[in-house]
Amino acid sequence: MEKRLMTLLAGTFLYAGSVMAQTNVSGTVTSGDDGEPVVGAAVKVEGTNTGTVTDVNGHFQLNAPAGAKLVVTYLGMKSQTVKAGGNIKVVLQNDSKTLDELVVVGYGSARKLGTITGTVGNVKAEKVNNAPSSSVLDNLQGQVAGLNVLTSSGEAGDNAVSINIHGIGSLGASSTPLYVIDGIPSTSTAVMAMNPNDIKSVTVLKDASSTSIYGSQAANGVIYVTTKGGDYNSKASITFRTQYGWNTLANKGFYEDMMNSTDLYNFWLNSGLSTEKSLQKKYAGYLDENGLPKYSTKWYNIFQNFNTPQTQNDVTFQGGSDRMAYLVSGSQFHQKGTEVGNYYDKFNLRTKIDTKPFKWLSFGINSNVSYSKQTSNPNWGNSSGSANYTSGGLSYILNPIYTDFDPETGETYEQRYPFGLYNPNYVAENTPDIYSRYGLNGNAYIDINPIRNLHIKSVVGTDLYFYRENYLRYPSYASSNGSGARAKATTYAYSHINTNTIEYSFDVAQDHHITVLGGEEGRIIDSDYYTASSTGQYDDRLMNLQNGRQSSYSMSESASTSKFLSFFGRVDYNYGDRYFLDASLRNDASSRFGKNHRNATFWSVGGLWKIKNEAFMAPVKWVNSLDFKVNYGTQGNAGIGNYASLALVSPTTFYNEGAALAFSQPENNNLTWEKQKTFTIGVAGRLWDRFNFDVSYYVRKTSDMLMSVPYPYTTGFSSVATNVGGLQNKGIDLTFGVDILKHKDYYLNFNTTFNYNSQKITELFQGRNRYVIANTLVAYVVGSPVEYYLPIYAGVDPADGAPMWYKAGDDVDKTTKKETTKVFSEAALTQNSGKKRFAPVNGGFSINGGWKGIYLNADFSYTLGKYMVNNDAFFYDNPNVVGTSYNQRKDVQDFWTAENPNAKYPAWGKGYQLEFDTHLLENASFLRLKNLVIGYNLPKKWLAFQNVLHGVNISFTARNLFTITNYTGIDPEVDSNVTYGVAGNTKQYLFGLSLTF
Template sequence: MRKLIGLFVFLTFVGMQICFAQTREITGTVIDKNDKSPLPGVSVLIKGKSAVGTATDVNGKFSLKVNETDVLVFSFIGMKPQEIAVRGKKSLQIEMEPTTEALEEIVVIGYGSGKKIGTIVGSVTKISDDKLKARPSANAMDALQGQVAGLQVYTSSGEPSAASSVYLRGVGSLTAGNAPLYVLDGIPVTSNVMTTMNSNDFESITVLKDASATSIYGSRAANGVIYITTKKGKKSEKAILTASGQYGFSSLANKDICSPMNAKQLLDHQLKYNIISQEKYDEYSASGVDTKWVDYFFEKNVPTYQVNVDVTGGGEKTSYYISGSYFYQEGTAPMSDYERYTFRSNTDSQVKDWLRIGTNLSGSYSITRNSGYTYQGSNSLNGGIFGTILNPPYYNPYDEQGNKLDVIPGLNRYSPDFLLKKQPSSSNRALFNGMVYVELSPLKGLKIRSQAGMEAYDWRSTAKRLPSYPSSLGNGQTTERFARNVMRTITNTIEYSFDINELHKFTVLAAHEGVDSKYQEFGSRTSGQNDDRLTMLESGTTAQLLSKDYNDDSAYAYLSFFGRIDYSFNNKYFADFSVRNDASSRFGKDNRHATFYSGGLMWNVKNEDFMENANFLSTLKLKGSVGSTGNSSIGNYDHLALVGTSQYNTQSGWIVSSPGNPQLGWEKQVLSNVGLEVGFIENRYRLEFTYYNRKTKNMLIEVPVPYTSGFETIMQNIGEMTNSGVELTLGLDLVKNNDWFVGLTATYSYNKNKITKLFYGYQEWPMPSQTLTYKVGEPLQFYCAKYAGVDPADGAPMWYVPGTNETTKEYGDHLDQATGYTRYAPHSGGINVNARWKGLSVSADFSWVAGKYMLNNDRYFAENPAAFAGYNQSKRILNMWEKPGDRTDIPAFGHVMQFDTHLIEDASFMRLKNLTVSYEIPKNWLKRQNVINAVRVFANGRNLFTITDYMGADPELDTNLAYGAYPNSRQYSFGAEITF
């Protein structure tokens, strides 16, 4: 027995030795086959044991305990995976080569799981983060100009914190909102996120255009959806630290504002028409002064700074992304700048196999100073932009050392800089965006998710008139305003995905969502401060009652139930259907609910058997969809008759402040869409074509009512409009190999806007104060007198009599008529050229708009010498009519300019919106150290040149009447990005 026991112990010991001998450590290095550089972050897993593995370090090295029979799987994004058996090997040298097949992107377009972009029935366009990061602008939407067919983006101001106006597939409403719905990681938010958040945190921006993609959002989706996805970490990935910084400088993109005359030209003109005497002419001519007032008002080479730091990575169960940034940009106009701090933390954790939780949290704090003389719609001739630019150039505003004087000699007016310093104003905003979610997967294919999100901000504004302000010495004034907005969203979804015989694939979604938003604002003002050092509210002696524009307390809410079914057969035929019921507090109780539907079909023709031998064809898809969406972008209480207080004869009393309309309901749109996607030769040549028709009915319009009612307008559901058009996207990979890539992408869109029904049976409703008119059968267009030119016989201006070809010299309101010049541009597009050679890359983004018109109100001041004789005038005045027989469009001196079509200008333009040149240092240069993984240096340019016939300050303004605008700037920046 003892012998048997001894033999058993001996065999057990030997067996354990054999087993231990089979587990050993293997090391290796993974490099890029093309440039032999190490590849960090490559996943190394034991086949069949997905929980056992590692990742390569910054030098591409790894070590792992393995058994002799194991097989290692190497995988890395953009590289072909490899499987290597370890038997008999102690170390490995792995060379990975780029895959020739592009990974199919996952796109999040709404509620539930993301979809592969090739399976999406709707019309969507995804913009990746390389178009968004490291731009010398706080506004992320500015980078999308010209990038998406059907999307028009205008940045109407050079003010550093300026937001963009955005239109998708035209304008669907006359007086309700036309802005798209912004969604951040599944939570509806305001457009503030595009300027107050760091665009380096954006993974992508997806534009949802047709009903198949947007109807699931129902309310507020009538104007499309801008879906923002922020960056996330990856599980089982070592921490990657990225730091980047850039410095830039800005100057005006267009310095030729109004094309003012130089000193000699103006003096000759003023002498000729007896505006100045010969004595003054000689005096100013002898001084030799020729001030460029545009250079005096606007600063050159003002700085921009930006710093970003982020850390991303993950463990076996949890991934994370954490970032922080600082941004500062000084404006070209005096006393304007923008400063912003941001923070973001995104985490995702697979707590159990059936339980996943996560948070996306971000915050920002921004400080804004807006120059008081640079708001669109303000062209005061007493110190503003145009009051300065049109100053006579023979006055000298500088002292002998070149410093700006507080009082400008000759003009005897205070300088704009001096006045602004005596009237400082600024605002700050603390913004929080947060989302937390819990997701259960109790069964295969079943996901139950609940998420809660919040967007909240506090905004404070301080505006002062110092006691030393010249026109009110010893009587300072301080105005403080405070606003708080909180929007909360709760979304609950149940999604179930399953298949039948792996041919029929279904995804069914049911959901509930609730949104409530509350806005509060109040303000206070005191005056009587007598010391510049004591200017707070309590230092004043007199309090002033602020108007209702400074005080507000309002709220709105939505309650929604919706569902969606997605179906596909054998990756050939795809269909989706959605339904959503929305209730909005903005409508009367009998019309508060509305139901929206959509359906879409797609045929993947390339996957048909009869296309098997069409090797030249990579993609061929046909799409179609139709559906409805709703618009509720009106005031929160337009449906209610409200009372308020007012003062009459120093006594407070009650008034009816709003007429209300209890029958007010949803504005509805029906959008149909057909599209074609084609790709040739491994998708190197791609074409997307889409036709759409967008019909609006029950339009929300401010309908005029008789003044005897006590009101000017009342909001009603009446009127109809259509937008129809085509969208075209062309992509060409002209050169594509291991060393070189040259590609071109071009977008084009055409939109035809037409009003089809108005109120009270009217065929036209003119609005002379806005120089616009509604006209059935035509688009929204300009309304004013039609200029017929100058009579060569006497130099008098002439106008066309409405409805005839006859002309008259008697100007009056009776000459106003529809002009045919459209308010919104029908044509838009862009061109992107992208080239790479090894580590060097160049990207140029051009955007253009055609058929855009604006009434240039600035010319009323700059080409009106009889009305503004003491100011400088445009050089165009030199072509003024002087004698019988002269043919010109400038009337004889003495005629006052009128608001007519000769002020309406073609503001079509093409702009080099962004130019980026970058170089990534070869990885083998970094081999001698193990801290820095990658280094990229770059240079950016924005608004580098503009081609336009528009004579005003900036053709990019989104307005019908342009005056006193803050023009966009031309920017250059340089920076570096280092990955650790």
């Protein structure tokens, strides 16, 4: 008893001594590169769970036993162990071995970039935050090798962003990548509805090893968006950001190439298109005493807005304790478009909460609620000849001799101009067409960790939206003739998903590290559409649908549903941090396919050899890292309609308006997945702690393509969805970067990406070697890429000024330029132009630099080998098509005469006109300064006098500052075979301020 009592007393005194020996330790952690504070560095008492993280000033404070040691760590930097006591100053140095960022490439735990066997591209927050465009995806252009991004319109709120990875993977089904937001399959629209400042990173998964775990959804690659969240054990902070600026057309110079009224008038006379007597009669009242035009109206300044406001404001609250991490943000975005009547407003509210109530349990919720409202100019792109519509995209060819005001009174024509068109502002006010979208994207999860390294996780998520269109045409509108119109349309759509996974990591001996993942996933995609309209409303105040004429009532609806059920697994193996292997397997079932083939299995295997980690590489100091990768696998494509395999009937009317049912689609119970097989091999590394490189070669083969195959009309059907044909894409990705200058006070680096993609059709259907796609100017030919087919223009005959064309040879698939003709026949002259529909080369480069808080980032993007038919030029370079009523471009003045036999254009006075041929097929390759950011971070010492404000950033951001191209149209970036009357991309100038509290 006495011994027990002595032991208890001794223990009590020892415990009391240890408590008394606790001391308060404080210090700062800074970066060895620039001397700036390291925010969020972990400081832990060695051998215990006691720890904290540094605040925005790099400062930390905690209690530690006397003589204890502190371990200081931060991702991407070498950890340090220091002795506790006094005011500690810790300087962390960069570690190239640990610079790999943690990214999510599928299901399960995040992995370091340097340990992934697949080829992935990672775009960090600074490249997408404060995006000057309403579309965050636009900022990905040129950032990842093999990722091709084209923005086809400058309309505010337009989601016309085309994205593909390693070329077009299918001729009949979708070639759009799978978008995933925090593990939930989504759409590009949902990504663009987000606040760009909520995005932490965008990871692009490009090959089989990284995408096959997604199976049937990943044939065209995966774009994985990771959002920001709070951090455990971090101080609360508030960040407020604001941007204000304006946007205008990126290519206003295009409009300035049009003639003024005097040039146009003289051109009509000099070319022989008209006579002075005829013109004086036609334009009486608009000519001065010398017979020349009095006015020169630039109609594009009236039908478009060249300097319109744009604003973005957002506030973020974030932080965390040892058991909870949180982030709440709200944002507002407004942009007024260059089209009259076009605007876009967007609002976001985002909440992300993660909590760990027990060591073995964590759960959280992540939601993004969005609302947007926009109006479009519905008449953009219409022909200028229509008196009832604004001329939109073709406003530049309106006659400059006319004026937008009454010459006698000087007052603007509020409704209609003398030549028939309506004032665009009047049209916008009296025919509003408003689109509203309410969206919710989010998930909730629970993660159980019953034993070490075992995670059982369940996630439920949704991506849903409610979309409403509200159209009005008031009876008082001059074109209505007292009869108004009203239309409403609504769409409710959602994608619900439930994913359950179990993941276990373990070691065998010391060097064998294994992770096994298994999972199940169910997904349902549903949409419901309804529209109703009526006409005949007679009062602007009574515009309800029921106030129209009963005989004009119209309504329709449609609904669509599809389901997916999947089971998948993955094994990752790592031997000594030198050899990495992974294998994945997934089985998908889909309601979209025939009952005989609804299931399909997809798989991949990949390997990574980290050569630098070998013992024989230790003496090679100039090699910091060197990795060799190879992988092979399969993916699927289900990007078709929901009921393509089913026999469908539709109601119809037969004799005496009798009701009946008619077959509208034949059955195909064998319709199944489009399949792809992808092989990738590559090498990546860092040399002299200055140069980064990543080179990979890929071959992507598509088989059993989902295509609508034409059938003889005698069968009762024009086509049927079938698995036919094959397509191959192969090419090379290159990423290169160099740190030109590295110092704690300044830095300068250069990075570039490059992709070359070669496309080839390997098989068609019904034994065919070629298939012409009607009204598209392209044809599919086995052994060739998709190419343009149309008559080839041979120029002007110097002898008589007549236009000429090359005769097609016996084989129209071979470009023939041997014999010419002056007789145009589209059917007889059409042949292979030799120009590819899809550009083979794309990429970008960026220059980033900084000095003592001042920084500059310039991102360029380029596309080479891009061709597009400029349909607009058929009107503005063709005076005999539009006559003496519309404007022309200045270069048409270079026409044939006896004194100018080598002219660019034919003898207009002889009635010649240019046809729809290769003179319209232009090289639309371009280099564009996509983004320019100049900013300044105020030094921390300037804010040291107070404790409220911890960071201030001032910035200037510009988008699409300049473009280098030979394309003569409004915008070379349009992703189309033919462009006509589009709203060109816009240019933004924005000033920003960011405050952190």
